Amino acid sequence: MRWLHTATTVPTNAGRFSAYPALPLPFWHECSSAWQRLSCQHVLNLLPLLLALQTPAFPAPTAGLAAAPYVRVLGAASDASGKLSGWAEGGPVLQSGFSTSDWLLVDFHQAGQPAAAGALQLNDGAWLPGTPTPQLGESPAWTLADLPGVAPLPLNTLWVQSFGSDRHPQVLADKDHLWVRTSNGSVDQQRGYLLEWGAKGLVFETASGAREFDWSRVLGLGLLPEQTPPQHQAVWIQLTNGGVLSAHVVAFLDNHFELELAWGQHWSLPVFAVQRMRRRFDVEELGFADAWQVLTSPASQALDWSPRFGKSVEGRPLRLGTSVYAQGIGVKAPTELQREVPQAGLLLLTVGVDREVEYFRDPQPVVFEVWFEQTLLISSGPRHFQDPPLVLKVAVPKAGTLRLLAKPAGVLPFAAHADFVDVVWLRTIAK
Secondary structure (H helix, E strand, C coil), rough: CCCCCEEECCCCCCCCCCCCCCCCCCHHHHHHHHHCCCCHHHHHHHHHHHHHHCCCCCCCCCCCCCCEEEEEECCCCEEEEEEEEEEEECEEEECCCCCCCEEEEEEECCCCCCCCEEEEEECCCCCEEEEEEEEECCEEEEEEECCCCCCCCCCCCHHHEECCCCCCCCCCCCEEEEEEEEECCCCEEEEEEEECCCCCCCEECCEEEEEEEEECCCCEECCCCCCCCCCCCEEEECCCCCCEEEEECCCCCCCCCEECCCCEEEEEEEHHHHHEEEEECCCCCCCCCCHHEECCCCCCCCCCCCCCCCCCCCCCCCECEEEEEECEEEEEEEEEEEEECCCEEEEEEEEEEHHHHHCCCCCEEEEEEEECCCEEEEEEEEEECCCCCEEEEEECCCCCEEEEEECCCCCCCCCCEEEEEEEEEECCCCC
């Protein structure tokens, strides 16, 4: 027996189809014959009339009047599609009049691209490809890669964890770390404390005193984690450049999202930069170590293949398709995770093979399964690393044991690196 469930593929590039009415063949035949009978002089005589009747197939866009984006909304109670007309405090509002406070995910059907290597990582798990901007007014800032026309993101360095390559070195000591290029081209690591994110460079205090390192020399920065307040009414925003950001949507106006960032500053994000949004408030996020018990994972004397939380199984950002995810679990198949749920509810998660296996010799497909007690609730079927991420929405009938499985679809479990990302639990409210 299977419990009620839904499975939805979230493509990284939504296809668009057009249909044209088929006319009877004799009509086209007569038109063709008539055209062939026209002389060149007849055509020239008709040319002014044809030009006068000509109208463009698509009128030129007018600033501020661009068509509202067509979105698909995945909700806890029901799903809907339509044009986005606004954003209420509870969530997206569609032109059809549909408004939902129990929305979980909004897909904008826009193609994304793999994120650039250089990226900024924030304390809340946000991951933003780009480069540091010396200053935006009085604030540090970050210019997002592959999003021309998008204003730099203003920053508060208390929220910055690191920036540099996509595999940032860990800050293990009780000091900040700075990586700079020396005059001979090698890399020098400085240990100390960041004093200022300035217009000319970073002012960094070491044992020998404060020094300013020009931006042209700065390769990476790792800061000690700071205690930051929780975000209220925040959503995860997947960007078309592969990044992910957490912010509060204040409004949707003129095809721009007006956002309140975690540190209180406001920023405007055009809709063309958004691939999807996922709700954070009033749900329980389960992509953390204390949420799951590891029942099984591959054993190795040389390498540690135990699940990693917030990272891929090799310690990189969680990457499925063209997107990076801030919250999730990276595993090597076969792996089985388990947790107890106190009552009936809804499990939302996205699954796929991590993109870090792209250049492996023989990447293996992976099957993802969700079990409740001894009942299989849903199976993804074999998923390859070329496949788009798959969103699973699973109804859990009552309190009991919930299990997540990732198992190789092939004979050999080599290069089977799997991710459970955006794992969300929503309790069913008793009526």
